[in-house]
Amino acid sequence: MRFRDSKLNSFLKNSSKNGVFVIFMVIVVVLAILTEGKSIKPSNIVNIMMQTTTIGLLAIGMTMVIIDRGIDLSVGGVAALSSAIGAICMTRLGLPWFLCVLIMLVVGILVGLLNGFSISILKMPAFITTMATLKISQGLAHYLLGGTTIFGLPEVHAVFGQGDFLGIPVSVWILAFFTVLGFILLKYSRFGRELYAMGGNPKAAWIAGINVNKNRILIYVISGFMASVAALIITSRIMCAQVTIGDGSELDAIASAVIGGVSMAGGEGGVLGAVAGTFIIVMINNGLNLLAVSPYIQTAIKGTVIFVAIASDVLRRRKELRLKQ
Amino acid sequence: MKKKFSILLVVILMLSFVSCATESTAEEAPAAEVPAAETAVEVPEEAAPAEVATDVDNPLAGKAVDEDGNPYLLGYVLNETSSGWNTAGLGYIQSLWERAGGEFVSFVSDYDLNLEISMMDDLKQLNPDAILVHPSDSAAIAPAVQTAMDEGYPVFAMDMAVTGADVNSYIHIDQVMLGEACGQYIADNFSADNPAVILEIAGGLQQSGAQQRMEGFHNIIEPLDYAEIVQTVDTGWSSDVAFDGIQDAFERNDNINVLYSHSDFMMQGILEGLRVKGKLAPAGEEGHIVLCSIDGDPTGLQGMRDGYIDAIAEHSPVLHAAITVNVILAELYGQPYEADYTLPVTLITPENVESMDRWANLPAGEYDTWPVLAQDVFPIPSR
Numbered sequence A: 001m002r003f004r005d006s007k008l009n010s011f012l013k014n015s016s017k018n019g020v021f022v023i024f025m026v027i028v029v030v031l032a033i034l035t036e037g038k039s040i041k042p043s044n045i046v047n048i049m050m051q052t053t054t055i056g057l058l059a060i061g062m063t064m065v066i067i068d069r070g071i072d073l074s075v076g077g078v079a080a081l082s083s084a085i086g087a088i089c090m091t092r093l094g095l096p097w098f099l100c101v102l103i104m105l106v107v108g109i110l111v112g113l114l115n116g117f118s119i120s121i122l123k124m125p126a127f128i129t130t131m132a133t134l135k136i137s138q139g140l141a142h143y144l145l146g147g148t149t150i151f152g153l154p155e156v157h158a159v160f161g162q163g164d165f166l167g168i169p170v171s172v173w174i175l176a177f178f179t180v181l182g183f184i185l186l187k188y189s190r191f192g193r194e195l196y197a198m199g200g201n202p203k204a205a206w207i208a209g210i211n212v213n214k215n216r217i218l219i220y221v222i223s224g225f226m227a228s229v230a231a232l233i234i235t236s237r238i239m240c241a242q243v244t245i246g247d248g249s250e251l252d253a254i255a256s257a258v259i260g261g262v263s264m265a266g267g268e269g270g271v272l273g274a275v276a277g278t279f280i281i282v283m284i285n286n287g288l289n290l291l292a293v294s295p296y297i298q299t300a301i302k303g304t305v306i307f308v309a310i311a312s313d314v315l316r317r318r319k320e321l322r323l324k325q
Numbered sequence B: 001m002k003k004k005f006s007i008l009l010v011v012i013l014m015l016s017f018v019s020c021a022t023e024s025t026a027e028e029a030p031a032a033e034v035p036a037a038e039t040a041v042e043v044p045e046e047a048a049p050a051e052v053a054t055d056v057d058n059p060l061a062g063k064a065v066d067e068d069g070n071p072y073l074l075g076y077v078l079n080e081t082s083s084g085w086n087t088a089g090l091g092y093i094q095s096l097w098e099r100a101g102g103e104f105v106s107f108v109s110d111y112d113l114n115l116e117i118s119m120m121d122d123l124k125q126l127n128p129d130a131i132l133v134h135p136s137d138s139a140a141i142a143p144a145v146q147t148a149m150d151e152g153y154p155v156f157a158m159d160m161a162v163t164g165a166d167v168n169s170y171i172h173i174d175q176v177m178l179g180e181a182c183g184q185y186i187a188d189n190f191s192a193d194n195p196a197v198i199l200e201i202a203g204g205l206q207q208s209g210a211q212q213r214m215e216g217f218h219n220i221i222e223p224l225d226y227a228e229i230v231q232t233v234d235t236g237w238s239s240d241v242a243f244d245g246i247q248d249a250f251e252r253n254d255n256i257n258v259l260y261s262h263s264d265f266m267m268q269g270i271l272e273g274l275r276v277k278g279k280l281a282p283a284g285e286e287g288h289i290v291l292c293s294i295d296g297d298p299t300g301l302q303g304m305r306d307g308y309i310d311a312i313a314e315h316s317p318v319l320h321a322a323i324t325v326n327v328i329l330a331e332l333y334g335q336p337y338e339a340d341y342t343l344p345v346t347l348i349t350p351e352n353v354e355s356m357d358r359w360a361n362l363p364a365g366e367y368d369t370w371p372v373l374a375q376d377v378f379p380i381p382s383r
Helices: A007-013 A015-034 A042-067 A075-090 A097-121 A126-145 A155-162 A170-188 A190-200 A202-207 A212-238 A249-259 A271-290 A295-324 B002-028 B084-099 B113-125 B142-150 B175-189 B208-221 B239-252 B264-276 B298-305 B317-333
Strands: B073-078 B103-108 B130-134 B155-158 B169-173 B196-202 B227-234 B258-261 B290-295 B311-314 B340-343 B346-348
Touching (some): A015 A295, A042 A170, A042 A190, A042 A212, A155 A170, A190 A202, A212 B239, B073 B113, B113 B142, B130 B317, B155 B317, B175 B290, B196 B239, B264 B290
Parallel strands (some): B130 B155, B169 B340, B258 B290, B290 B311
16 A cells, blocks of 8 residues: 555645644544543543643743744742733732733733843843742742632633633633734744744844844743743633642643754754644643543653653654655 | 843743732731741741730640740641641641640651651751651651650651551541541441442542541441442542542443542532533432531532532541641650551531631631631649
């Protein structure tokens, strides 16, 4: 049986690009078998989609940052700070809900702006800068919440995390919207082309007249903004604000992007892969829960699967590179 | 020019964050003084017993000063201030100590073991009269505690033990008993005709507190032939993870009719998770899922008032704080006290949820208005 000109053949030929989708399919099939079909029940698929939204949103922003050879460790802190300020506005200050939502988004933009300026204009290293803003935002969230849980958010706020439209959760629509937007931005806009050029060879990009600083600031603003959108969904799901919101999510977002084919060396990858990477992480979590695997071993299993997924992808790319040479 | 402008912008952004934070907190909780970050240190400029006028209002007045009228300094090293429990405990101890005329300083490690050990050294530089610890890890803190004790500092542990060093006194509740209280509630309310299918929402299972709450619950449930724990979800004390765990667990087993949560801290995620799954019904309505939890924080009490939570094993920071302060005073007066105080477990139910004995019914953050708790485990010592 030959697939020389078939779509399947073309898909396999481009396995380096599509590797994440192959891994995705393998995990879907394996989990479907192990859970006796529970993992592919429509209700569980909706459940997985819902769980993908917050990390998926962070991964979209993170993808752009990593394509530019950067890193944004502050996203978890931004989510916590945005949640805390939003919840305080909604409950203690009694501001109109819509205004509070806007304020939450502005918080993310401001932290992103701080990151972007520090990294592009002041030439501060991204790793340390975003680690510092992670601490600043987490610390402020901690201070504002004072160790308490703020609950009693207005019911309308549940729309993002608990509402649905045409049978699909609103949060999934939000993720889909930003995924498409991110895809178009990277694939078809001037900003996207410039971003890949910056990631591929920053010096050449600068010589070619690309406004590297402006683009870099924009990237971190987008990342901060996505973190505050994620905060919107998290607070809407659990209808409260806690300092633990977003804790460690930056690492999940980075893992999602890398699993999805975004190269840490920059200049490579896209949001579709990153979102698929998020699905992989969430499916592993979900599968382990459906299988009632002991919580003591779950983290190690998750880590192993992520390790194997990335290693197999890297090895396949290396093999392809050798074949090309 | 560009560079100067950007530095200016960065500074403005930072200042706006700080001023925003200061304004809203100041408005809402004027009495609460919670350390902002892991290395926060607070040394009050002056002790503040002045707000309490008489000995009747303030039975602690003048208790934390020596014969010459110098205030005793109490140093407190604790693992986190993310939870309502720890925040309330810290705020109340500080308030009691200051009402007694003493000075107070606190260090928060945010579960950084290295930092916590360094904090013990930092604290000794202030030459405190007593040291109180609520460690991240019982064993890891032990060498630092032992060193401090060898140097002559009295050291007390609250809520979490120090294993490997004999602290002066350990004031705590038995975490295993908290789990057992919930287990017993389930044992008493289910039977062979009405078996319990249980989902356990665990805290951070890498921590001994969560492990002990698990152990206690399992001790009671596992021998029963009419109750089964079908799944345990490790949330790492996160509401968001609890929300997801609820979704996954009900996908696997739709017959779950009991939830056991290691803490009210995850309660909001649990309740919203049940709501999204169409499983949230108050007690007395069809489809109600029996819910037992631990701590008794404001989220938990509200959940009980709404009819969603049936029982809570109370873990009171107020009781811990009141006894701890009295025991430390006894040490400073050279009076005898026990090496271990294990506090009783109270089960909160709808019948007693409104009692002012519930720590979460006290006005949040306003520690100076909280009464000096009268308890008979270890009353305020006389000099």
